[in-house]
Structures are given as C-alpha cells and as structure tokens.
Amino acid sequence: MTKDAGGINHLADIDELRSIATRCRREIVKMTHRASAGHPGGSLSAIDILVALYKTRLRIDPNEPDYPERDRFIMSKGHASPAIYAILNVMGFLTVSDLNSYRIMGGICQGHVDMKWTPGVDFSAGSLGMGLSFGLGVALASRMDNSDRAAFVMLGDGELQEGQIWEAAMAAAHHEVGNLKVIVDCNRIQNDDFMEKQLRLFDIPAMWKGFGWAVRECDGHDFNEIISSIEWLDSVKDRPAVLIANTVKGKGVSFMEDNPAFHGAAPNDEQLLQALEELS
Amino acid sequence: MTLAASRDGYGAALLKLAEDPKVVVIEADLGKSTKSQMFRKEYPERTISLGISEQNMMLVSAGLATSGYKPFASTFAIFTERGFEQVRNGIARPNIPVHICGSHGGIHTGTDGSSAQSIEDLAIYRSLPNMIVLHPSDDLSTEYLTTQLLEMDSPSYTRTARNKTPRIYDSETVKELRIGKAELLEDGDDVAIIACGVMVSRALEVSKILAEENISAAVIDMHTIKPLDGEMIDYLAKTCGCFVTIEDHSIIGGLGGAVSEHLSSNLPCPIERIGVNDHFGESGQGDELLDKYGMGIQDIVNAARSAIARK
Numbered sequence: 001m002t003k004d005a006g007g008i009n010h011l012a013d014i015d016e017l018r019s020i021a022t023r024c025r026r027e028i029v030k031m032t033h034r035a036s037a038g039h040p041g042g043s044l045s046a047i048d049i050l051v052a053l054y055k056t057r058l059r060i061d062p063n064e065p066d067y068p069e070r071d072r073f074i075m076s077k078g079h080a081s082p083a084i085y086a087i088l089n090v091m092g093f094l095t096v097s098d099l100n101s102y103r104i105m106g107g108i109c110q111g112h113v114d115m116k117w118t119p120g121v122d123f124s125a126g127s128l129g130m131g132l133s134f135g136l137g138v139a140l141a142s143r144m145d146n147s148d149r150a151a152f153v154m155l156g157d158g159e160l161q162e163g164q165i166w167e168a169a170m171a172a173a174h175h176e177v178g179n180l181k182v183i184v185d186c187n188r189i190q191n192d193d194f195m196e197k198q199l200r201l202f203d204i205p206a207m208w209k210g211f212g213w214a215v216r217e218c219d220g221h222d223f224n225e226i227i228s229s230i231e232w233l234d235s236v237k238d239r240p241a242v243l244i245a246n247t248v249k250g251k252g253v254s255f256m257e258d259n260p261a262f263h264g265a266a267p268n269d270e271q272l273l274q275a276l277e278e279l280s
Numbered sequence: 281m282t283l284a285a286s287r288d289g290y291g292a293a294l295l296k297l298a299e300d301p302k303v304v305v306i307e308a309d310l311g312k313s314t315k316s317q318m319f320r321k322e323y324p325e326r327t328i329s330l331g332i333s334e335q336n337m338m339l340v341s342a343g344l345a346t347s348g349y350k351p352f353a354s355t356f357a358i359f360t361e362r363g364f365e366q367v368r369n370g371i372a373r374p375n376i377p378v379h380i381c382g383s384h385g386g387i388h389t390g391t392d393g394s395s396a397q398s399i400e401d402l403a404i405y406r407s408l409p410n411m412i413v414l415h416p417s418d419d420l421s422t423e424y425l426t427t428q429l430l431e432m433d434s435p436s437y438t439r440t441a442r443n444k445t446p447r448i449y450d451s452e453t454v455k456e457l458r459i460g461k462a463e464l465l466e467d468g469d470d471v472a473i474i475a476c477g478v479m480v481s482r483a484l485e486v487s488k489i490l491a492e493e494n495i496s497a498a499v500i501d502m503h504t505i506k507p508l509d510g511e512m513i514d515y516l517a518k519t520c521g522c523f524v525t526i527e528d529h530s531i532i533g534g535l536g537g538a539v540s541e542h543l544s545s546n547l548p549c550p551i552e553r554i555g556v557n558d559h560f561g562e563s564g565q566g567d568e569l570l571d572k573y574g575m576g577i578q579d580i581v582n583a584a585r586s587a588i589a590r591k
Contacts, residue, residue: 068348115346116374122346124374130366133336137343137351140328144304144349151343164366167333171340174331 012056014223021051022279024086025252027099029275031082032266035103038111041262042156043083045187045220045247050087052226053152053183057234062092065119069149072138074123076131077156077185078112079264084121085109093120129162131155132182136172139180139240150234152181158190161199166211172240173212181233182213182242185220187249189260208242220245253278283444286477287383289422290440291315294352296427298323303430304344306330306353308337314354314383314440334359338366341378350377350430357382357398357439364404371435372408378435381426385415385439386528387561387569388478394560398439402476403533405437406506412436412459413506415527415535417480418447420454421503428459439477441528443566446481448501462509468496471584472516472523476502476535478566479526479554479575486580497584508538510546517547522587524552526580528570531555550590552583 024047032038054060059071075084085102088094094109101107110117112126123134135153142149159165172180190198201207208215214236218229226245233241249263250256253275256267267275295318297303305327311317320327328344330337334355341351360367360382371378387397405413412434416422422440429436448465449457457463465480466487475483480501487497498520500512516523523543525536536553543549556573570576 072347114374124369127365127369129335130339130370133339133366134343134346134370136336137340137345138347139343140340141344141347141349144326145347149347164333164335164339167330167336168340171330171333171336175328 012227017051017055017223020055020090021048024051024083024090025279026276027086027089028082029253029267029272029279031085031099031102033272034100036266037103038082038266039079039264040082040266041189041249041256041259042077042080042185042187044251044253044256045249046080046154046185047083047086048221048223049154049183049185049226049245050083052223053230054087054091056227057230058152060091060120062120065093069147071150071152072122074131074135074138074151074153075113076125076153077128077159078125081109081111081113084113088118088120091120094118128156128159129164132165132168135180136168136177139177140175142179143177150181151179152183155182155184157184157186157188157201157204158195160184160201160204169208169211169213176238177240178237180240182240184242184244185247186244187247189249189258189263191263193260205244212239214239214241215244217244217246220247221251282447284419284447285442285444286416286419286422286440287315287442289416289419290354290381290383290426290438291318292419293423293426294319295322296423297352297430300350300430302348303350303352304328306337306341306351308332308334308355308359310355313356314381316352316354334363335366338363338378339370342370342376345376345378352379352381354381354383356396357385357401358396360437361398361401361404368408372410375410375434377433379429379438380436381438381440383440384442386441386477387556387573388528388566389442390566390569391563393563397561399530399556399561400533401437401439402505402527402529402535403537406533406538410434411506412504414438414459414504415476416440416503417477417501418445418449420447420449420451421457424454424457425459425503432459441478445478448480457503460504460507460509462512463501463503464498464512465501466497466499468498469519470496471588472498472500472520473526473580473584474500474502474523474535474539475526476505478528482575482577482580483526485577486584489577489581490584495584495588502535505535505538508542510542513539513542514547517543517549522550522591524554524580524583524587526554526575528575529555531557550587552587554580554583
C-alpha cells in the first residue's frame with residue numbers, strides 16, 4: 001500500500017493476489033537459477049504471506065523508501081531474500097534488472113537481505129535469530145514516539161531453534177509491546193532435513209503462549225485466511241502477537257515441495273523450465 | 281591523589297547525555313554494576329531493561345537506532361562478548377550507531393575470577409569494520425569521551441573498569457581529550473610508554489622511577505584503541521625510537537597489537553608489550569593480580585630498559 005493508505009485494504013482482489021504470487025514465484029526460481037545459488041524453498045513458502053502483507057497492509061512508499069513513518073517489515077529469515085526482492089519488484093522498489101543482480105558482485109540484491117544495499121529493506125539479516133530482537137527495538141521506538149508505525153517480523157520455524165528468539169519473545173511480552181507483530185513461516189524443513197528429524201519443536205503455538213504472546217494459526221497459502229489473520233494481528237493491542245502460518249516449503253513447484261534438497265539449492269536449466277511451466 | 285573507577289564516569293556521562301531526548305539506555309540486568317542505573321533513576325521512561333539477555337540487547341539497540349534513537353547499552357565486558365556475532369552482523373556490518381559499554385574489563389576486575397575478566401574484548405571489537413573502540417583511564421576521561429560518542433555516526437565499544445585507580449585528569453585537563461587523538465601526558469625522548477585504562481597510572485609511576493635513572497620516558501594515554509592515533513605513534517617513533525605498551529588485556533591483538541601493527545608497517549622499531557601473556561586470570565585483588573600476571577611496576581621498568589637496549 002502507499003503511505004496515504006491506512007489499515008487493511010478490504011477490497012483486495014484475491015485472484016489478483018494469486019496472480020501476483022505466481023509472478024513472484026516465477027521471479028524466485030529465475031533469480032536462483034541465474035545465480036546458481038540461493039534459497040528457493042523458503043522463499044516459495046513465504047511468498048503468499050508477503051504478497052498479502054505488502055499489497056494489503058504495509059504503509060510504504062517506493063518513491064521515498066526511507067520516509068520515517070513507514071511501517072517496518074523485518075525479514076529475519078534473510079536467506080529467503082528472493083521472495084523479498086520479488087515482492088519489492090511488484091511494489092515498485094526494484095526493477096527487473098535489479099533482480100538480475102541477485103548474488104552478482106556489485107549488485108544491489110545481496111545473497112541475504114541487506115538494508116545498506118537494497119531500497120525497501122529495513123534489516124540486514126543473514127544470521128538467524130536476530131530479527132525479532134531488532135523488531136522489538138523498532139516497535140519500542142514507535143511506541144516511545146506515540147506513532148502508529150507497525151513492526152512486522154517474519155521468522156522461520158527452523159529459526160525458532162535459536163535461543164535469541166526466546167530472549168526477545170520474553171522481553172516483548174514483559175514490556176507488553178502490543179505493536180510488535182510476528183509471522184512464523186512454518187514450512188517444517190531446515191537446511192539439513194525435516195525439523196522433525198533435526199530438532200523437534202513439540203508445540204510451537206504453546207511455546208509462544210507460554211511466553212505470554214497472543215497466538216493464532218493459519219494456512220499460509222490461503223489468501224482469505226492470511227488477510228483475516230493480518231487483521232487479527234492488528235487487532236491485538238495489549239501484548240505482542242504471533243501468527244503461526246502453516247506453509248509448504250517449495251510451494252508451487254512440484255519437485256521442490258516438501259523437499260529439503262531445495263532449501264539451499266538452485267534449479268538447473270531443465271528444472272527451471274519445468275518450474276516455469278508449472279507456474280504459468 | 282584521588283582514586284576513582286572509570287565505570288562511575290560512564291554513569292555520569294549518561295546523565296549528561298540525557299539532555300538529548302533521543303538518548304536511551306539499555307540494560308541487561310547489570311545496571312547497578314555498569315552504573316547505567318544512575319540514568320535509570322532519573323529517566324526510567326528512557327531506560328529499557330531486557331533481563332539477562334545480551335544477544336537480545338544488541339539487536340534491540342540496533343532496532344531503536346534505526347528509528348532515530350541513540351542507544352547506550354551496557355553489561356560486563358565479558359558478557360558483551362556473548363553477543364559478539366550480534367554486534368558483528370547486526371550493528372557493525374550495517375554501521376548502526378549503537379554505543380556499547382563493557383564494564384569490569386581486564387583481570388583488575390579481581391575477586392570474581394577468570395570467568396568475569398575479559399582479556400580479549402579490545403582485540404575482537406577492534407577487528408570489526410566501522411567500530412570505534414575506547415578504553416579510558418579514569419572516571420573523568422570516561423565521562424568526557426562517552427559524551428563525545430553522540431557526535432559519532434558509527435557504533436562503538438567502550439571498556440570501563442570496576443575498581444578504583446588514581447585519577448589521571450582534572451576538570452580542566454580532561455577537556456583536551458578527543459576520540460581518536462592520543463593524549464601525551466609526559467613528553468620524553470628515550471622510550472615511549474603507551475598505556476590504556478587502569479595501566480595509565482602505572483605508566484606515570486614507572487616514568488618517575490625511570491627519571492631517577494636519567495631515562496626520559498614519554499607517557500601516552502591511548503584511550504582510543506580504534507581509530508588508532510598513528511600520527512602520535514609516528515612522532516614517538518622519531519623522538520623516542522622504542523616503545524612499551526601496557527594494557528590489562530591479552531598481549532595478543534589489543535593495544536600492543538595495534539601499536540605493533542602500525543609500527544611494523546610504518547616506522548619499525550623495538551617494542552615491548554606488557555599485558556596478560558596468553559593466560560586466563562584467577563580470583564584475587566586487582567592490583568595483586570596485575571603484579572602476578574606480569575604487569576607490575578618492576579615488569580614495566582624492565583620492559584622499558586629492554587626496549588631501550590634493543591634500539
């Protein structure tokens with residue numbers, strides 16, 4: 001949304017959002033293919049949520065990316081940078097030629113999202129577990145300013161294994177930071193394998209509840225559910241709120257779906273063609 | 281002679297910095313010890329307590345700074361290291377002006393023992409691009425230099441000390457101090473003794489002893505470890521021709537390392553490094569630990585003689 005808009009855009013056309021998400025998915029596989037590197041799986045799992053958030057909720061302006069009263073979106077799982085670059089392209093922050101610079105020396109689209117390189121990026125990520133703390137700082141600043149600037153943070157479920165996440169979760173609840181909104185992209189797969197095999201988190205909603213957060217779950221690929229869940233996030237004012245979005249890693253490309261091999265591997269030429277055919 | 285602890289200067293500086301409404305203080309449960317509590321008492325609405333969570337503290341500070349606030353975060357020097365990668369990736373890399381103070385630096389920290397005695401903090405923070413690294417020698421210089429951090433657009437790490445040592449400056453002389461500019465406390469032409477932190481007072485003591493032997497020592501307070509005042513070192517290389525560095529820190533990578541690097545690339549000359557010689561400390565009184573671990577007055581005198589002999 002533009003900086004003049006406010007609140008959820010209830011007129012969001014679900015078909016249009018789906019079509020934008022498909023366009024973004026095509027860019028995600030193209031970017032990673034071109035770079036012969038990157039993280040398509042976690043980008044494809046997150047992209048529907050990002051499309052909904054950017055198109056219906058975030059108050060940002062491509063003509064003035066740094067205007068102080070913008071909402072902040074903090075991508076803590078910074079390896080899913082292709083998803084961010086794809087949606088920033090849709091929103092007018094990046095050109096297609098910028099997308100072509102992904103992981104290329106001197107290009108503005110760095111391997112992991114970086115606020116010093118890319119307009120529209122508000123956090124330099126890459127090392128998991130740090131974005132929630134940063135978002136807490138941003139939310140506290142907004143509150144001290146009596147501003148309605150929102151702080152949305154996206155985490156991965158694998159990232160919840162980092163201890164710092166729970167340091168920040170504790171502090172946000174203690175300080176009743178009601179303007180801090182978190183979305184967990186629960187795609188159930190981390191770098192080496194399924195989380196179930198690597199390190200289980202037994203009950204993610206219960207963990208957040210235990211830390212004092214308002215918690216809701218949704219299907220992270222159903223736009224109606226995502227939009228109503230974002231509205232719910234906004235409605236919680238007295239404490240931090242987290243949306244557990246259940247997603248499929250590699251969503252939209254059959255051979256990447258639920259496949260740990262595509263956490264951090266790019267499609268080859270043949271796989272790219274198949275992916276683009278499926279995403280048409 | 282007035283005795284004072286540099287950590288008290290940090291608390292006093294925060295009270296002065298409070299005039300800027302954007303200054304906020306971040307604590308990780310050690311505000312009583314680092315002296316940030318002096319600020320908390322006056323400005324609770326601008327003090328954020330995060331409990332025992334140093335990693336979180338680093339990135340919360342970064343988030344605040346990108347929203348226009350000027351965060352001063354403190355804990356023990358050793359516990360800042362718990363958040364080192366957070367400082368590296370979340371603060372130094374994006375060059376966000378977060379000001380970190382690590383109190384209780386060095387083995388002079390004393391009876392808490394080796395787990396609490398950071399002897400590597402100056403080395404690791406110095407290795408990060410964009411970081412300013414300070415280690416003032418007394419309360420007044422800590423206060424004065426900390427207030428100057430507000431003018432800096434880069435992040436910083438300041439080490440302070442727990443225990444009292446002789447005050448070096450007075451309310452007038454302290455006004456000469458500038459971040460990045462070494463302070464020539466005594467000029468001399470036989471040997472240059474460059475010290476930082478609690479060791480500056482020992483350097484002055486040594487210079488008196490050397491004077492009795494007709495050895496003229498220059499004494500420098502190198503309160504800023506980074507950016508290092510290379511001009512001052514070059515001047516001393518020409519006037520004195522040999523060096524002793526003294527720090528309550530490992531001899532690897534800290535003040536001695538920084539001065540050695542500069543000299544070897546510019547004007548190579550003999551240098552003796554006094555510090556903790558690749559050891560962990562133990563419990564004890566600060567001054568007796570300095571003596572035991574090779575930073576005693578006689579150790580420094582011997583190092584000065586040795587440096588001169590190598591010219």
